[in-house]
Every structure is written in C-alpha cells, then in structure tokens.
Amino acid sequence: MKPLYAFVILCLLLALPQVEARPRQEAALSIASVRGELFYLTVGGRVINRTPTNRVDVGDLPAGRYWLDIRILRRGRAQNIRAEVFLQEGYESIYELARGPRGNALFLRKVGEEPMRRRPDPRPTPRPNPRPDNTYDQDDVVCRNAMQERELERALRFMKEEGMDDRKLEIAKGEIKLAGGIMTEDLMALMDALTFEDRKVKLAKYAYTFVCDTRNFPRVLDALEFSSNKREMQDFIYKQ
Structure with a gap:
C-alpha cells in the first residue's frame, strides 16, 4: 500500500499550481556632477572608485539606507559631503552634484528613480562628459594635495608682511612645498x-613640478610684462 500512497501524493503535488520564486532584487545608485567636477565616492564605508571620475554608477547594493561620503576635487580644493540616502528595491536612484544658490559649494540632490532593467555592473563606470575649464584629468591625482584657499590666503598674508622680495619668494616656495x-x-x-619679475620667473620655475593642471601652466606668461622674461619662461616650458 505504501507505493500506492506515495504515487497519489506525487500526483497531488504535480497538480498544485507552481509558485515561481520571486528573484531577490537589488538596488542601484548613480551620481554625476553637473559641471564635470571629479569626485571620490564611498558607500556605507566601501570605497567605490579609487580614481576620481565625474560620474559613478554602482549596482549590487541591497535595498535600504546608506551613508554616502563624497570627496569633490574643485580646482584642487576638496569639498566633502556626507549624506544619507535610501535605495528602493528594484530601482536605480539617480543623484547629481549641483551648485547651490549661494556660493560655490556643491550639494547632493536626488533627480529621480528608474526601474532596473538589467543587473548593473557593480564597478564604477566613468562617463566621458565634456570637460569644462578649470578641471583636470583623472591622472592628476596630485591635485588632491593642492594648496587650499585658506593656505593661499595665509601665504599671501605672510608675503604682504615682508618687505624684501627675496623673503617673499622663499615664503611662497615654502608654502607650495608644504601643501x-x-x-x-x-x-x-x-x-x-x-615685485620684481626675475623673482616671479624663479617662483614659476620652482613651482612647475608642483602644478596640478600642467596644461594651464603657460598662463603664467600673463603674469609677466617684459618680453625677455616671457621668452625665458617660454624656453623653460618648451624644455619641459
């Protein structure tokens, strides 16, 4: 009798409607800077991109709340943003870094949500946006150590307090090296x-190896008045 009971139970199980298991859905996150500023992103303590980019897409994130830490590189001066976001299951949450109504500080704002049509790549994907002026390439990682605004103001204040150009030059060189x-x-x-252009030339030559945006370095010629000094700097730049 046991084989008969087993056969009946098997038939009943086959007759029941099959319930398809609901696949576990993840959430996704996309952050882009409106004006092309490069940034680093950390999600819940996990570093996403070790090379600064102007857009990062992240997938394979369980839905829920996360703390975001964003370090923005803006003309060599970093700005840090910490924000809490909620990622809805099955959706890609889209954010952007935009400039606030007052000042130059950026802030994170939500643009919208889109259903996830496919499983996203968990690796950050840089998007080639048009690069505005005063930004820099991803390989210019030295810009993370560029002189901050307060450091520049301090250097200028110290230089103003000195009367001798040679002393001003040493202060400027020291502050650049320190930064x-x-x-x-x-x-x-x-x-x-x-005051004197020969000191300006010396400072420019010294600072060349510290300059982040080297493609803009020829602009130092605009800080010189005499043609002989400009030719000297042009020769220096050509040799570099």
Whole structure:
C-alpha cells in the first residue's frame, strides 16, 4: 500500500499550481556632477572608485539606507559631503552634484528613480562628459594635495608682511612645498605678490613640478610684462 500512497501524493503535488520564486532584487545608485567636477565616492564605508571620475554608477547594493561620503576635487580644493540616502528595491536612484544658490559649494540632490532593467555592473563606470575649464584629468591625482584657499590666503598674508622680495619668494616656495601641489591660477596670485619679475620667473620655475593642471601652466606668461622674461619662461616650458 505504501507505493500506492506515495504515487497519489506525487500526483497531488504535480497538480498544485507552481509558485515561481520571486528573484531577490537589488538596488542601484548613480551620481554625476553637473559641471564635470571629479569626485571620490564611498558607500556605507566601501570605497567605490579609487580614481576620481565625474560620474559613478554602482549596482549590487541591497535595498535600504546608506551613508554616502563624497570627496569633490574643485580646482584642487576638496569639498566633502556626507549624506544619507535610501535605495528602493528594484530601482536605480539617480543623484547629481549641483551648485547651490549661494556660493560655490556643491550639494547632493536626488533627480529621480528608474526601474532596473538589467543587473548593473557593480564597478564604477566613468562617463566621458565634456570637460569644462578649470578641471583636470583623472591622472592628476596630485591635485588632491593642492594648496587650499585658506593656505593661499595665509601665504599671501605672510608675503604682504615682508618687505624684501627675496623673503617673499622663499615664503611662497615654502608654502607650495608644504601643501604639496598648487593650481596655476593660485600660482599666478603668488607671482603677483612679488615685485620684481626675475623673482616671479624663479617662483614659476620652482613651482612647475608642483602644478596640478600642467596644461594651464603657460598662463603664467600673463603674469609677466617684459618680453625677455616671457621668452625665458617660454624656453623653460618648451624644455619641459
């Protein structure tokens, strides 16, 4: 009798409607900078991109709340943003880094959500957006150590308090070395704080190896007035 009972039970099980298991859905996150600023992203303590990009897409994230830590590189000066977000199951949450109504600080705002049509690649995917002026390539990682605005103001203040150009030059060189990097625009501000052009040339040559945006370095010629000094700098730049 036991084989008969087993056969009946098997038939009943086959007659029951099959319930398809609901696949476990993940959530996704996309963050892009509106004006092409490069940034690093950490999600819940997990570093997503070790090379700064202007857009990061992240998948394979269980739905739920996360703390985001964003470090934005803007003209060599970093801005840090920490924000809590909620990622809805089965959706890609889209955010952007935009400039606030006051000042130059960026903030994170949600743009919308889109259903996940496919399983996203968990690796960050840089998107080639048009690069605005005053930004820099991803390989310019030295810009993470560029002189901050407060450091520039301090250097200019110290230089203003000195009367001798040679002393001003040493202060500028020391502050650049201490910071570890500088943007061309800030270098020109230090050059303008010097009186004699030969000192300006010396400062520009010294700072070359510290300059983050090397493609903009030829702009230092605009800080010089005499043609002989401009030719000297042009020769220097050509040799580099």
